[in-house]
Amino acid sequence: MTDTSTPGTDSHRSPTASKRSFLTQLEIDTRLLGMIGAFVLVCLVFNVLTDGRFLTPRNIFNLTIQTVSVAIMATGMVFVIVTRHIDLSVGAMLATCSAAMAITQTDILPKMLGLGLGHPLIPWISILAGLIVGTVIGAFQGWLVGYLTIPAFIVTLGGLLIWRNVAWYMTDGQTIGPLDETFRNFGGINGTLGETWSWVVGVIAVVLALWALSASRRNKIGHGFPVKPVWAEAIVGLIITVGILGFVAILNAYEVPTARLIREFKANGEAMPEGYTAAYGIPYSVLLLIAIAIGMTVIAKRTRLGRYIFATGGNPDAAELSGINTRLLTVKIFALMGALVALSAVVASARLTNHSNDIGTLDELRVIAAAVIGGTALAGGIGTIHGAILGALIMQSLQSGMAMVGVDAPLQNIVVGAVLVLAVWIDIVYRRRTGGK
């Protein structure tokens, strides 16, 4: 009785506190730590195998922009899998969204509506069109799953065939391009913040992260809950600061090739000053991914929608009996997935600078693998957004690392497949040991 009435004393009981391990004091998820460890290991091994070419700013930059498209979709797939569904149609939906946006910006807006190529509104209207297409397709599939109770596996397996070929039908299988210049900024290397703005964004991110950390601590103290010791809080803050600024520093260390700079100066009718250099910095696509990651994490942890998603995944009957409309929830989840697929289609087609008929092929497998490697349990109820993004990063590192080492293409896929199965097995063993599900 005395203990529960004064919960704030929990952390101050010195005998138990001293027994706590270093990691528990930091309150860092050991599972996340394991994944980061695996990722670091993959990077170090490839760095040795490629004689140090893997961990160059250039390759890290490329790795980052290659991961974005799959990572965006993986964040949505977390919600889908957490509620015990699956979406096999994301790659095909991506093609349909990409086709819709390509046609909108090269044909419908400039020719039929007469805006003219290069009109400043074109990229934004196109993206909006893509978002509508993706959201409507997703919501429709969610309605089939939620209200007509057709299993998601079947609905989206059908969707995989349907949307892949809707895209083909819309474009007659042709490649559509070049895409709008502003639109292409979302592709990665064609649109970056540059050195100064990258630092500005990095510093703002650090300030916001530290503010969030201290706000959460103050909130806990306000309610009389146990808090971490100050030194632990400081270490977490330091890790975040070094992480963010280190990432910015690496992206800023990748310099724009001199030939390209000369070309750009020439285009403006100027000559390049002697010794001039410029760095790429943070790509817009990565900023988009970060914004989505934050948004999705807030939805998962701090909104009713997220709470209901995880409750439904843990026990659908309990959710229903608690008055949650699980059918409408299913529609919302699939609609959100569709919207994210559309954003992913922006990044993917912008990176290629055109819409090609095979865009997004096999993406469903990459996305599901990323979510699952990132710790999303297919049994439902468990999964994190940052885990899925890390999963996508690990997959991409393996793939491009093997390509750099010169592993044959079939062997690459064999290894990736094996890693997926292995990762899930390790996860099962881990959960059993730690007493989780």
Added chain:
Amino acid sequence: MTPLVELKNISLSFGGVRAVDNVSLDLYPGEVVGLLGHNGAGKSTLIKILAGAYQMDEGEIWIEGKKVNIQSPRDARRHNIETIYQTLALADNLDAPSNLFLGRELTTRFGLVDDAKMEAETRKIMARLNPNFKKISEPVSALSGGQRQSVAIARAVYFNAKILIMDEPTAALGVHESKMVADLIKELKAQGLGIFLISHDTREMLDLCDRVSVMKNGTLIGTEKVGDVTEDDILSMIIMGKARDAA
């Protein structure tokens, strides 16, 4: 005195089976009414109609003298009806506060869920219901049967239920934990709640209830005041399916 709940001529069929057949029951404030019967007698189906989980084919539900329309669990909650299910309707992957407030989360002024506030409220109510309850921020899958049950009960108590439905609340519990639940039922009763209790344990029912109703094959055999009957009378009603006077 107006009854808290009146169930009038309730019927519900699943396919060709009449799971509940023209059953009428009432419940007064500060009263515990026990529902007894074999598995499949229709007890759980009947109370799930009141809880909004099933919709009846025929009949009326009156709450505090007014006819009400209960179509969903949400409707039932609006009439201050809380249910503690046999299967413990908890999301195993969430912690106690998330379960306690599931469907009725406290939010901050920005509309985000206020976990800290919910945790504080959970600690408060748990200190009252089950002082041994410590694992506030762990998934409820890590809790014992009794602790899980106290989360479910806390839900009913916190939201000021007037009508409480308990479907086998002690089925999964040990002796000590069962006693805790029994004490709690008595306390809630003293506060003026009306409680429908379902159990297979006839002796426990005679101890806790004011009246017991016996069901068999979807029909109501009879309702008796606890003081008027013996355990044997009840058992014969359950087994023979005949009202006491006829037996």
